[in-house]
Amino acid sequence: MTTTPLSxxxxxxxxPGGANEDLALTGPQFxxxxxxxxxxxxxSTGCGHDVRWLVAEVGTRLARALLHDPDARVPLRELLHxxxxxxxxxxxRTCDLDNPCSPTATLALLRLAGDTVEHLVLxxxxxxxxxxxxxxxxxxxxxxxxxxHLPWAExxxxxxxxxxxxxxxxxxxxxxxxxxxxxxxxxxxxxxLLTDGAARLAERYGCGWPDLLELLEREGPVQLVExxxxxxxxxxxxxxxxxxxxxxxxxxxxxxxxxxxxSHDSHERP
Numbered sequence: 001m002t003t004t005p006l007s008x009x010x011x012x013x014x015x016p017g018g019a020n021e022d023l024a025l026t027g028p029q030f031x032x033x034x035x036x037x038x039x040x041x042x043x044s045t046g047c048g049h050d051v052r053w054l055v056a057e058v059g060t061r062l063a064r065a066l067l068h069d070p071d072a073r074v075p076l077r078e079l080l081h082x083x084x085x086x087x088x089x090x091x092x093r094t095c096d097l098d099n100p101c102s103p104t105a106t107l108a109l110l111r112l113a114g115d116t117v118e119h120l121v122l123x124x125x126x127x128x129x130x131x132x133x134x135x136x137x138x139x140x141x142x143x144x145x146x147x148x149h150l151p152w153a154e155x156x157x158x159x160x161x162x163x164x165x166x167x168x169x170x171x172x173x174x175x176x177x178x179x180x181x182x183x184x185x186x187x188x189x190x191x192x193l194l195t196d197g198a199a200r201l202a203e204r205y206g207c208g209w210p211d212l213l214e215l216l217e218r219e220g221p222v223q224l225v226e227x228x229x230x231x232x233x234x235x236x237x238x239x240x241x242x243x244x245x246x247x248x249x250x251x252x253x254x255x256x257x258x259x260x261x262x263s264h265d266s267h268e269r270p
Contacts, residue, residue: 115185
């Protein structure tokens with residue numbers, strides 16, 4: 001029989017001089033990253049909690065649900081929906097969840113389910129999967145990118161709305177709009193989960209996705225983030241829309257097949 005355990009390496013590094021609003025969590029069969037959305041400058045959120053609190057709450061509730069479902073029976077969208085609904089039920093007693101500026105986060109999630117690798121992406125985080133031939137499949141949600149040029153006051157009207165973009169926060173139905181899919185684990189070698197601060201090595205700075213995965217496999221998540229920081233320092237502020245520097249989080253997942261002997265093995269029986 002062939003088993004395929006999941007091994008992971010992770011790094012989450014704040015913007016220099018800032019507090020880290022990203023989070024990476026891993027378990028025996030899963031890995032996830034979250035990226036707290038930047039608060040609108042000067043806007044009231046209607047919430048007594050900050051983005052880091054929301055990221056921690058969503059992450060821990062989702063990780064707990066994954067751990068309580070070791071046979072991967074519950075679909076990922078449903079797990080996320082229930083985690084957000086549970087959070088909203090607790091959160092809504094003290095905060096105004098209808099405020100369009102309330103804290104939110106993007107996320108990327110991967111789960112090993114038997115002979116299948118499942119993934120889910122909500123917002124501008126990324127899952128990249130590399131097969132044993134070196135080919136890379138990238139799953140990212142570009143719905144926010146299409147609207148990022150809008151001013152804050154207009155952008156907020158598109159958040160968690162049909163035709164706009166979807167992020168994890170006070171509206172559990174956002175989970176239904178996440179990008180989700182699956183692939184056979186056979187033939188897969190590695191996968192990467194990246195917040196946009198780490199994915200910019202490919203999205204901004206010209207590193208091809210196969211090269212990014214190769215770097216991650218060879219040198220690890222910390223070195224990948226260090227490459228991002230070096231590229232940011234070489235680039236003039238304002239060259240790209242959005243933040244010049246950002247929190248950066250990367251998780252490397254390896255799928256390692258092992259053959260186990262059956263009962264006819266001479267070492268098992270005489």
